[in-house]
Amino acid sequence: MKVVCLGGGPAGLYFGISMKLRNPDHQVDIYERNRPDDTFGWGVVFSDQTVGNLMANDPVSAQSTVDEFIHWDLIDCYVQGEVERSGGHGFIGLGRKRFLQLLHARAKELGVGLHFEHEFSVDDIDTKFADADLVVASDGLNSKVRNAYPDIFETSITVRPNKFVWLGTHQTFSDAFTFIFEKTDHGWIWAHAYQFDGNTSTFIVETTPEVYDALGFEHMSHEESAETCRKIFEAYLDGHSLMTNSAHIRGSAWISFPAVYCGNWIKDDRVVLIGDAAHTAHFAIGSGTKLGLEDAISLAQHVNSNLALPEALRAYQAEREIDVMRLQNSAHNAMVWFENAPRYLEAFDLKQLNYSMLTRSQRVSHENLRLRDPQWLESMERHLAQREAGIDKAVPPMFLPFSLRDMKLNNRVAVSPMCMYSANDGLPDDWHLVHYGALAKGGAGLVYTEMTNVSPEARITPGCTGIWSDSHTRAWTRIVDFVHGHSHARIALQIGHAGPKGATLEPWKWDPSRLDDPLPQEEQWPLLSASAIPFDSYSPVPRAMTRADMDAVLEQHVEAVARAEAAGFDMIEMHAAHGYLLSSFITPVLNKRDDEYGGSLENRLRYPVEVCRAMRAAWPAEKPMSVRISAHDWVGEMGITEADALAIAKAFIAAGADIINVSTGQTSHDAKPQPGRMFQTPLSDLIRNEGAVATLAVGNIYEIDHVNSIIAAGRADLVCLARPHLANPNWTLHAAAEQGYQGPGAREPHQYFLGYRQLYTNNQRARSN
Numbered sequence: 001m002k003v004v005c006l007g008g009g010p011a012g013l014y015f016g017i018s019m020k021l022r023n024p025d026h027q028v029d030i031y032e033r034n035r036p037d038d039t040f041g042w043g044v045v046f047s048d049q050t051v052g053n054l055m056a057n058d059p060v061s062a063q064s065t066v067d068e069f070i071h072w073d074l075i076d077c078y079v080q081g082e083v084e085r086s087g088g089h090g091f092i093g094l095g096r097k098r099f100l101q102l103l104h105a106r107a108k109e110l111g112v113g114l115h116f117e118h119e120f121s122v123d124d125i126d127t128k129f130a131d132a133d134l135v136v137a138s139d140g141l142n143s144k145v146r147n148a149y150p151d152i153f154e155t156s157i158t159v160r161p162n163k164f165v166w167l168g169t170h171q172t173f174s175d176a177f178t179f180i181f182e183k184t185d186h187g188w189i190w191a192h193a194y195q196f197d198g199n200t201s202t203f204i205v206e207t208t209p210e211v212y213d214a215l216g217f218e219h220m221s222h223e224e225s226a227e228t229c230r231k232i233f234e235a236y237l238d239g240h241s242l243m244t245n246s247a248h249i250r251g252s253a254w255i256s257f258p259a260v261y262c263g264n265w266i267k268d269d270r271v272v273l274i275g276d277a278a279h280t281a282h283f284a285i286g287s288g289t290k291l292g293l294e295d296a297i298s299l300a301q302h303v304n305s306n307l308a309l310p311e312a313l314r315a316y317q318a319e320r321e322i323d324v325m326r327l328q329n330s331a332h333n334a335m336v337w338f339e340n341a342p343r344y345l346e347a348f349d350l351k352q353l354n355y356s357m358l359t360r361s362q363r364v365s366h367e368n369l370r371l372r373d374p375q376w377l378e379s380m381e382r383h384l385a386q387r388e389a390g391i392d393k394a395v396p397p398m399f400l401p402f403s404l405r406d407m408k409l410n411n412r413v414a415v416s417p418m419c420m421y422s423a424n425d426g427l428p429d430d431w432h433l434v435h436y437g438a439l440a441k442g443g444a445g446l447v448y449t450e451m452t453n454v455s456p457e458a459r460i461t462p463g464c465t466g467i468w469s470d471s472h473t474r475a476w477t478r479i480v481d482f483v484h485g486h487s488h489a490r491i492a493l494q495i496g497h498a499g500p501k502g503a504t505l506e507p508w509k510w511d512p513s514r515l516d517d518p519l520p521q522e523e524q525w526p527l528l529s530a531s532a533i534p535f536d537s538y539s540p541v542p543r544a545m546t547r548a549d550m551d552a553v554l555e556q557h558v559e560a561v562a563r564a565e566a567a568g569f570d571m572i573e574m575h576a577a578h579g580y581l582l583s584s585f586i587t588p589v590l591n592k593r594d595d596e597y598g599g600s601l602e603n604r605l606r607y608p609v610e611v612c613r614a615m616r617a618a619w620p621a622e623k624p625m626s627v628r629i630s631a632h633d634w635v636g637e638m639g640i641t642e643a644d645a646l647a648i649a650k651a652f653i654a655a656g657a658d659i660i661n662v663s664t665g666q667t668s669h670d671a672k673p674q675p676g677r678m679f680q681t682p683l684s685d686l687i688r689n690e691g692a693v694a695t696l697a698v699g700n701i702y703e704i705d706h707v708n709s710i711i712a713a714g715r716a717d718l719v720c721l722a723r724p725h726l727a728n729p730n731w732t733l734h735a736a737a738e739q740g741y742q743g744p745g746a747r748e749p750h751q752y753f754l755g756y757r758q759l760y761t762n763n764q765r766a767r768s769n
């Protein structure tokens, strides 16, 4: 087979090597614009797993690479001169130039044609290289081939906001991969530094666009930039300078990271993208070269299989795009962490900052950290326990206590509000007593009731619970008394009004093709909303609320609060999420009003804030109140986005809420969320750490590790689990047994102590095996 590789970076070279290894008769030619010794950048890092893959593919080049590796295990995180050190991270690095030299030598030895100082053009593909069976576009980040056909390759490129410059230094940072965060007069700037040969380290400096502008980097020569960075990081450089080798970059030496995604990597069954040409992964997890090398192995394997070339190319993409997507997701999380680094630097102490940074990709979790460095993790758990509860021992973060006003929770787990659709006339009955009783006995510190409505017309379905009469107060009192009398949990009433999503069937009666399927017309009741817009084409049309409607509904909320107090609830939550009445005001998807309650976010918040303030005024000062919001509509710029989330949260805090329950969506059936694990948690993180607002995180949080990581990384104060509690009301007590935790954060009912004793013993045995 005749193969041409356009671009001789790691991906192109390693593909050439991998082809020749599989069949020496292949003719492989690589065209590279640079000379063999030219290269941008400094060092690259690999993990042990990548080395394993390289060894299996070509032990010769892998061994020559391994022989040159610098190993390190520690990560140092400096903030303004103070350091936190942890171990067990296992990295390997070498110089990019040296790595390319090793690949050149191996490629030559195997008979790959290397053509340096050869600039190709895209036209060459069908002229000069017309006789090639396969053309591999290995031309990197700014791939000419990919850029010539953005539609065919379904390319999307997002240029990220932060600025970074890739520098080198003879200060070797030989002990550890080193992160250094420094606060200048203009704001935070930081370095990622790691050694890659006997006397040189990579020193990547990164900052936000605001600080970049304020420090004047845009107008500096490459040398001036390096010198300015040297002065900022002088205390860590031991007299060494910072060196630049970025002459190939015009203008400022600083660049912004382009996140490249391609839906298709193949053109005309003959041209194929690999490496950075097909996808990029931010340097924050150092995996760009790894991806290029693994692409090369996979492509060579498939092209040398018994598949015809078009199928082989498709099989290559199918295999690689899953791995690539996984890594790109992790790299994205890590990149976003650095984009928001000033938020964490301002909000966290050094230990928590280090934890947050180490878990930034969400690939490394609490338990991964325990495997890497058990002592450091223990010191972190101890630190949190000391800080949060004055306890002088390590405690799993989920079992730390939490207080809001006078309410004290014995752990950080909350049962998320979940409708049961099983009430008659809004009255909770034996089902609810047993259901909430079981949840309270199951160990969660806080149990939310389902959305409980302020009037019969405020219900979602005929089966929804309510709190509009003395009978409702009595029925709820029975449940609250049970929870208080027989468990350690506190109980919160979620108070709501369904608005445009009212008068629907119970979900198990929905037509499978519909969501929020309405009741038969004759059973529907009149609906209210911000605007007269049906929730979906098949939903009843609500009435746009008049001021008189607003007054009446506000009064109903206030009465509900008085009944919640009479029933003995510990906390109330105002439901302002998911497209229900108050949410219909906040989201521009449902609010099309042209009065002072529509238009700007401030206007759209006006009525929900008024209700919140009135509820707070009616609720005892010693008891806390939460507000549940949809912090994102997932409909693009047409709806609420991350940019609005903090303003919404702050408005409710200013109106008297103590904590924001950060949910998203359900405001439109056209929404396109990406509901991966913990998918809403970044919005809780934003609100909590950017706005200094207490939050509950919710949504696809189901593992012990998720909860511990969220709490320890300060991404929320409390964690709500919904579906996991339906499957197992004892989720928290089981989590305690699984972690071997015994203490005030997890108390089983004493009637059950024999069961839990056995569970602890069995878990302990399983752990020690």
Ligand SMILES: Cc1cc2nc3c(=O)[nH]c(=O)nc-3n(C[C@H](O)[C@H](O)[C@H](O)COP(=O)(O)OP(=O)(O)OC[C@H]3O[C@@H](n4cnc5c(N)ncnc54)[C@H](O)[C@@H]3O)c2cc1C
Pocket: 006, 007, 008, 009, 010, 011, 012, 031, 032, 033, 034, 041, 043, 044, 045, 046, 118, 119, 120, 121, 138, 139, 140, 141, 143, 144, 165, 166, 204, 274, 275, 276, 277, 283, 286, 287, 288, 289, 290, 292
């Ligand atoms: C700051 C920073 C730090 C990084 N750190 C790491 C790290 O620690 N670990 C890691 O694994 N990765 C890291 N990377 C990523 C890594 O550099 C790339 O992912 C990797 O080099 C991709 O290999 P590639 O062969 O696909 O592309 P490249 O290495 O970019 O190679 C493409 C080649 O094509 C050539 N070329 C392009 N156009 C033409 C043309 N028209 N004619 C001829 N030749 C052409 C170029 O000269 C180049 O040699 C980092 C990247 C950056 C920006």
Ligand SMILES: Cc1cc2nc3c(=O)[nH]c(=O)nc-3n(C[C@H](O)[C@H](O)[C@H](O)COP(=O)(O)O)c2cc1C
Pocket: 416, 417, 418, 419, 420, 449, 450, 451, 494, 575, 577, 628, 663, 698, 699, 700, 701, 720, 721, 722, 723, 724
């Ligand atoms: C059966 C069921 C009923 C729900 N009812 C409510 C509700 O009454 N109020 C509310 O705010 N959210 C409600 N939700 C949403 C949950 O509180 C939670 O936000 C969502 O299920 C995501 O959490 P999870 O991934 O842990 O299930 C409900 C969810 C389920 C599964």
